[in-house]
Amino acid sequence: MDQSSPARLRRPRGRPRRSSLRRLLQTLLLAGFAFFALAVLALLVAVMLTAQSLPTFREMMKSPQGQSVVVRASDGTELVTVGPSFGRWLAYDEIPPHMVAAMLAVEDRRFHWHPGVDPIGTARALLVNLRAGANVQGGSTITQQLARNLFLTNRKTWDRKLREAVLALAIERKFTKRAILELYLNRVYFGGGAFGIDAASRKFFGHSAHELSLAEAAIIAGLVKAPSRYAPSADPERARARGATVIATMRAIGVLTPAEAAAADTAAVSFRLAREQGDVRYFTDWVLAQLETLVDEASLPLEVTTTLVPEHQKAAEAAVATALPAGTQGAIVAMRTTGEVTAMVGGRDYATSTYNRATVARRQPGSAFKLFTYLAAIEDGLTPDTMVVDAPITIGRWSPRNDNGKFVGPVLAREAFARSINTVAVKLAQQAGFEAVAAMARRLGITTPIDTRPAMALGASEVTLLELTAAYAAVAAEGREVRPFGITRVATADGRLLYRREEPSPRVLLAPHVAAHMTAMLRAAVETGTARAAKIGRPLAGKTGTTTANKDGWFIGFTPELVAGVWIGRDDARAVPGLAGGRAPARAFAAFMAPALAGVPVGELNTAVEESIFGLEPDAEVYGLSAEEAPAAPVEEPLSERWLDEAIATPAPPPEPASP
The missing domain is CATH 3.40.710.10 (DD-peptidase/beta-lactamase superfamily)
Known part of the structure; x- marks a missing residue:
């Protein structure tokens, strides 16, 4: 006897119903994909429109960016004017290859690979900043830096970063990599008022960028990170040390052989800085290094009023000139x-x-x-x-x-x-x-x-x-x-x-x-x-x-x-015969204070x-x-x-x- 269940009881099993959670996930996935597609489309449209509105290469060559800063004493007397200095424009083929290599090594190693924005560098910078809880590392490419220098300010906002990325993508769409490097190396700021590698070379080394040695090129490439801090006009030893870091980086990534890196001695590089406004530049260099922490205006000419008293400065310079032992x-x-x-x-x-x-x-x-x-x-x-x-x-x-x-x-x-x-x-x-x-x-x-x-x-x-x-x-x-x-x-x-x-x-x-x-x-x-x-x-x-x-x-x-x-x-910490605090330093102090306080009521x-x-x-x-x-x-x-x-x-x- 057939022990199986009646036919009406043996109905084929239907497909299991999809859970509501699965349907929700699918909906969210489709919505996310649609949003991503729209965002990409919007980005492409923005990049295309921006690329069409960009100036021509020749127009960007002829529109120098830079900031003139007048530094004044407490009485309004002009101490120094630090203005943008531009050297001769160098075509890409005129730029020393080791200058290009040094800049790419420290600023944008994947320059020839990315489309203007480096996703790897951006992701790494984002991770580092999240771990630190602060903005301690940037992920800007050379193209992004060029966009910021030409069209934007240094304000650290998400809006500015987004516009910077769009501009960088548009620049890469409109210009070749060689053209971008040519613009960048002729326009970037290197400190001391120098814009472009030729102006920097002439200011810091006294010769054209055509003649840059590897060590000199490494020093110049190292200045971009923080011009006010690393510029030879502010701190030559720090500039040399930063240049040595650039040389070490070039060796680490295989751009230089160990022998080439060893021969590029940044410590032996000498700087040729023109005489400007006398020894007051010690003071003006010190205050200009603080300026970027006080204001974020990076393009309009500025007037900076300082605490310096001209009579005091004159007395100090005279005291140093007359009181120092040989x-x-x-x-x-x-x-x-x-x-x-x-x-x-x-x-x-x-x-x-x-x-x-x-x-x-x-x-x-x-x-x-x-x-x-x-x-x-x-x-x-x-x-x-x-x-x-x-x-x-x-x-x-x-x-x-x-x-x-x-x-x-x-x-x-x-x-x-x-x-x-x-x-x-x-x-x-x-x-x-x-x-x-x-x-x-x-x-x-x-x-x-x-x-x-x-x-x-x-x-x-x-x-x-x-x-x-x-x-x-x-x-x-x-x-x-x-x-x-x-x-x-x-x-x-x-x-x-x-x-x-x-x-x-x-x-x-x-x-x-x-x-x-x-x-x-x-x-x-x-x-x-x-x-x-x-x-x-x-x-x-x-x-x-x-x-x-x-x-x-x-x-x-x-x-x-x-x-x-x-x-x-x-400077070399060698002994100075006869030097004692109660002698030359005390006399220099008196030589300064007496004229500095002349006419001031005695307290x-x-x-x-x-x-x-x-x-x-x-x-x-x-x-x-x-x-x-x-x-x-x-x-x-x-x-x-x-x-x-x-x-x-x-x-x-x-x-x-x-x-x-």
Whole structure:
């Protein structure tokens, strides 16, 4: 008997119904595809219309882009005009092949592959920026950069990036790759007012781009990333270092052989920069580097008003010209206690060396660093009339000694500072804590690495003249923060205001009694101590500094009206016989300050301490600043190299208890 089910019960199975989720996904997929197709179509239409509206190649050759900037002193006097400089237009076949290769290596390796926008570079930049949470890497191709330079601004907005991409695609549709490179290399900005490789070559090397060596081409190619930062007119050493990076990149991607890369020595390249407006260019280069952070106007002519006082600048240049020992370089920077930089000289002669020793060079300050040691000690309870003991001290295997090799025993802190007694400074730093001394330097604006081993109390770490002068200015400002600045106003040539500096509310970095006590000791250093050569016939406070073997000489000082710092030394850090902070630097300071303050009413330094102000504390946010670890450097005489080596090699023991 058939056991199967009746026929009416054996109906064929139907197809399973598609789930609603599957239908939704299909709908979304179709909608996404349709949207993508419409977006691509819209992009194609935009590119075609843009390509039709683009100027011709000849029109783009004849319409130079660039920005003229007039920099003025505080009284309106014109200091320098930085305008667009265009050299001879070079056809593609006239451009040295290694110039093209260097530019492609660092700016757009897939130039010959992409259609104007590089999807790989864009995706990589997007990923890096997402991971960093900020815009730290760009993905613009050479064609996009050309579009931005010719038709757009540097505003970092999505709208501008989209228009830049459309323009780049349109340019690639209308012009050949060779034509695009020719436009780019003749129009891109390389810093120092130079547009195009021929203008850059003539400005920085003194010859046509036809004659560019591989090393010179690498330096020029490296400038595009940040012209104001890498241009030889701003920082020649940074320009050389950037050029070396370009050479290394070319070797890494196979454009150069190891032998060719080794032969292209950017460190041996010399720059030929024309004399322009004298040594004031140290100051104008410094402020122009800040301009792009204040305004985003990249095409209209600008008028920049600065803090520079012509009389102060003239006095500073004269002081450097007359006070420097033979074979040395020197720097002077002056500022008010509000932070306005009124004068700056970064070297003996801008025409022969544009390296700014006032803002870039890092050198050991010697005893000028004792400012921070004594400030930390004052916060720990020291006063100018505290009795301290000048006696031998040993930390680990290091035993610092005094300049005359003698010890005077009990002495007032005021006198110990004025005579720059080393043993007392080290003992005070140990009692206050070496970390506390480093934190004090950080609090007052020192950003360079600070070693916290014992020799730091005598100036073992490097600083810049600008930062150290600003730290002294904070004491002159009765403990208020001083941030150096050089630009007060930026406007277009037709008068439209783009930027005006607003006076900030300065933080209190030091309690008033701390600043007053420190001022009293700085005044003693001038009146009875190592800085007597700096006297100018009015109340003055200051400190000398001299490093091992007389390699660096410093003097930083102030009156109630003006603060100034002086550094003298050699760029190669070799010893300068007879150099000491109390000699040439102190005399250069006096040679500057006397004419700079001529006719200014005499003010009185604030050394008075009232009981009511002892309870005031610095702003809480300035605490907790940690010192960075850095290799120790030679310190001020009389420490010998052997003693310093021992101090570095031997860990310091825990701080000893304060002497009674």
